[in-house]
Amino acid sequence: MATEKEVFIRKASGLTRVISAWDALIYAFCNPGILYCMLYITWGPWGVGPGADMPFAVVTVFMLLPIQALYWLFSVSMPRSGGEYLYVSRIISPAFGLFASWTLTIVGISWTGQCTTWMINYGIGGMFWNGGVLSRDPNLLNIGYLLGDTSLIQYGGTPETAAIISVIATVSLASTFYIMYRGAKASMRLQWVCTTIATIGLLCFVAIAWTAGETTFINNINTIWSDPTLQSTGYFAYTSYGAYRTDVIAAGYPGYPSVIGTIFAGTAYVNLNTLGSTYTTSAAGEIKGVTFAQGLALIGSIIMFMGYWELFYGSAYVGTGSDFWWGVAWAEYAGLDYAAFGTMANGIIVAPYLSSNPFLVWMVAFGFVAATYGSVLGMSFGPVRNMFAWSFDGVLPNWWNKVDRRGSPWVSVLAGAIIAWAFAMIYTWTSLLALILWTITVWFIGWVIVGIAGMIFPYRRKDIFEKSPELVKKKIGSVPVVSILGALTTGISAFTVWVTLAPSFVYGWGIDPLSLGGTVLFLVVCPFVLYYAAYFYRKSKGVPMDLRFKEIPPD
Numbered sequence: 001m002a003t004e005k006e007v008f009i010r011k012a013s014g015l016t017r018v019i020s021a022w023d024a025l026i027y028a029f030c031n032p033g034i035l036y037c038m039l040y041i042t043w044g045p046w047g048v049g050p051g052a053d054m055p056f057a058v059v060t061v062f063m064l065l066p067i068q069a070l071y072w073l074f075s076v077s078m079p080r081s082g083g084e085y086l087y088v089s090r091i092i093s094p095a096f097g098l099f100a101s102w103t104l105t106i107v108g109i110s111w112t113g114q115c116t117t118w119m120i121n122y123g124i125g126g127m128f129w130n131g132g133v134l135s136r137d138p139n140l141l142n143i144g145y146l147l148g149d150t151s152l153i154q155y156g157g158t159p160e161t162a163a164i165i166s167v168i169a170t171v172s173l174a175s176t177f178y179i180m181y182r183g184a185k186a187s188m189r190l191q192w193v194c195t196t197i198a199t200i201g202l203l204c205f206v207a208i209a210w211t212a213g214e215t216t217f218i219n220n221i222n223t224i225w226s227d228p229t230l231q232s233t234g235y236f237a238y239t240s241y242g243a244y245r246t247d248v249i250a251a252g253y254p255g256y257p258s259v260i261g262t263i264f265a266g267t268a269y270v271n272l273n274t275l276g277s278t279y280t281t282s283a284a285g286e287i288k289g290v291t292f293a294q295g296l297a298l299i300g301s302i303i304m305f306m307g308y309w310e311l312f313y314g315s316a317y318v319g320t321g322s323d324f325w326w327g328v329a330w331a332e333y334a335g336l337d338y339a340a341f342g343t344m345a346n347g348i349i350v351a352p353y354l355s356s357n358p359f360l361v362w363m364v365a366f367g368f369v370a371a372t373y374g375s376v377l378g379m380s381f382g383p384v385r386n387m388f389a390w391s392f393d394g395v396l397p398n399w400w401n402k403v404d405r406r407g408s409p410w411v412s413v414l415a416g417a418i419i420a421w422a423f424a425m426i427y428t429w430t431s432l433l434a435l436i437l438w439t440i441t442v443w444f445i446g447w448v449i450v451g452i453a454g455m456i457f458p459y460r461r462k463d464i465f466e467k468s469p470e471l472v473k474k475k476i477g478s479v480p481v482v483s484i485l486g487a488l489t490t491g492i493s494a495f496t497v498w499v500t501l502a503p504s505f506v507y508g509w510g511i512d513p514l515s516l517g518g519t520v521l522f523l524v525v526c527p528f529v530l531y532y533a534a535y536f537y538r539k540s541k542g543v544p545m546d547l548r549f550k551e552i553p554p555d
Contacts, residue, residue: 015081015285015388016184016407021293023188024280028301030191031378032276033115034198035371037309038205038347039122040273041316042337044265045329051258052265052329053322054313060266061306063496064274066488067447068298070454071278073482075294077457077468078552081285082389083278083382084450086553089393091453091461094549095531098395100453102527103446105383107439108276109416112176112379113423115372116169121148123369124168126348130361133352136229141342145235148343162428169424176377177417180384183406184286187381194374201367202312205347208355208364209319217320220353225340235342244340248327251334257326267499270309272440276375277301279382286385286407291469316347319354384409384416392553394545395534441500442523447493454486464552 019027037054045052074087084104089097129144131137146161147168179186212220221241230236238244249255280287280297287293316325328345331337337345348368351361388409391400402411458465458473458480465473465480474481538545 015385015403015409017286017288018184018407019188019283019287019293021287021289021296023191024287024293024297025300025304026191026195027188027283027378027381028277028280028297029304030195030198030371030374031279031381032274032305033371033375034195034308035202035312035347035368036118036273036375037270037312038368039118040265040269041313041325042329042332042344042346044269045261045326046332050330050333051254051256051261051326053257053262054265054270054325055310055317057262057266057270058306058310058313060263060270061274061302061309063267063492064271065299065302066485066492067451068278068302070450070482070485070489071281072294072298073472073485074454074457075281075284076291077464077472079284079287079290080389080553081283081385082392082553083282083284083386084446084453085386085389087457088449088453089549090464090552091457092449094393094395094535094545095528096449097549098390098531099524099527100446100449101386101390102530103439103442103523104278105386106419106523107443108279108379108383109419110423110439111276112376112416112420113169113173113425114427115376115379116172116176116420116424117165117427119172119369119372119376120165120168122344122346122348123365123372125343126368127362127365129343129349130352130365131358133224133230134356134358134361136227138229138233141230141233141235145343165428166425169428170421172373172376173417173421173424176373177380177413177420180377180381180416181408181410181413183408184283187377190377191374194370198367198371198374199308201363201365201370202308204360204363204367205351206311206315208351208357208360209315212319212354214319214321214324217324217350217353220356224353233342237339244331244336245327247336248331248334251330251336253327253330253334255323255326257322264499264502267496268440271496273309274302274305275440275443276379276382277305279378279385282382282385282389291471312347316350320350380416380420384412387415388412389553393548394538394543395531439523441497444493444496444500445524448490448497451486451488451490451493454489455483457482457486 041054044054044057071083074084078086078090080086083101085097085101087097088100125144125147127144128140128147132140132142132144147165179190218241222239224230225236225241226239231239277298280294284290284294328337331340332344341349343349348365351364355361387396388401390396391398391412400411400415401409404410465482472482476484535545
């Protein structure tokens, strides 16, 4: 029988446990993007749920608790890096393990590239734009517009503006992955810094929202839009809020919230904003005291998400009036949003209409920049560890899992940087990312597989289950808790897949076969092709890959 040395390429992974429980919590929290709620307040009602009441939509985050708990038990049972890849490959099959992991890994790295452009468009661009609104300075407005999302090629921008954004994105990504290359400790320090600045930015928004109120907000809009200097720029098509609202209502805005829209927006967009928090399990081989740390990170981050987002959405509705946000989402859909505000109305752009204090307004945008920068690193930190695990099992070449003296998987980091940069360039220069429009759909299909693995874990891999800590072996009656959580994960994930598709039929939007087909081809077919190509290649070299999937990798 093959020994562990013969089965795996080396006796130890080379990763070192340097991440504390509190580091893991902040990573799980910072990683999905603390302040993306500033965008989703518009995108949620516009994208899937017209009339969505976003403060109530936050309640849907409770749906994710069983999924987080399942990951917790899995990580305690198999405390190695690789996340869902490790669990599904050992319980169901390595091909399905790679599929479940591929969806979360490639999507995470793609979001690294895409969210870097968000940081530039909405964060840095928003800082200049807001400065121009407050100071009535056309030059600052021009810079904000240049860096804003309307300047991207796919939105009708010019090659010159796309080139500028590409340079900034390249420099930003280079700094992000350099920090990741420095190791887990350096990466966690950055997460703490970004979380702190993002929190200050959120509190600044809360302060200006609660001290303004709807009447002040509307009066400020009228004053700013009617200013001759700003009108001369051509960015503002309206001179009064009343005229804008008349056009919004004429475009079909119903003027009231929708229960279905709230459920759709919460399940798709609010819950979307938590994805990536389970990446702590992808880095489990570097976390100290996995049992406590993963419980704190996976469950604690969900509680923090709900608190932060409820604070933002609730404050935004107080500062402007809830009707404003329902109308803005409809205006976005009708094409009136940019005509009114010069750029997409969101939690960043409304700040100068809530306060004339330049520091507070600037901090709102800067908080978004910091939150996004931390998210960008986090969205690849876990996936890089997943690729490391694939290589350690032989799915990728052996050189892919090399580590340096700090325990940093530097080859995987480099690969992640290249892939993320490519996605950033694609997003900036083309419309091809429409082909991965359904990434969230495929992500939850991957979680359906994870849920099934949880259901059958105690029965299919009884050897691993029985050797697990007592926490993992808990039962309700005669049924293992992990199986119950697996069933809930399967059901919740399947429901979410339906929710991502349903609005296209409920609201008559239709589905682009090319977008859906391209996503399925890339995120569903590729991992199976990759696995079986690796399997037969390794088999031809006499490598016992089958034996690797019968046991947990060495620490």
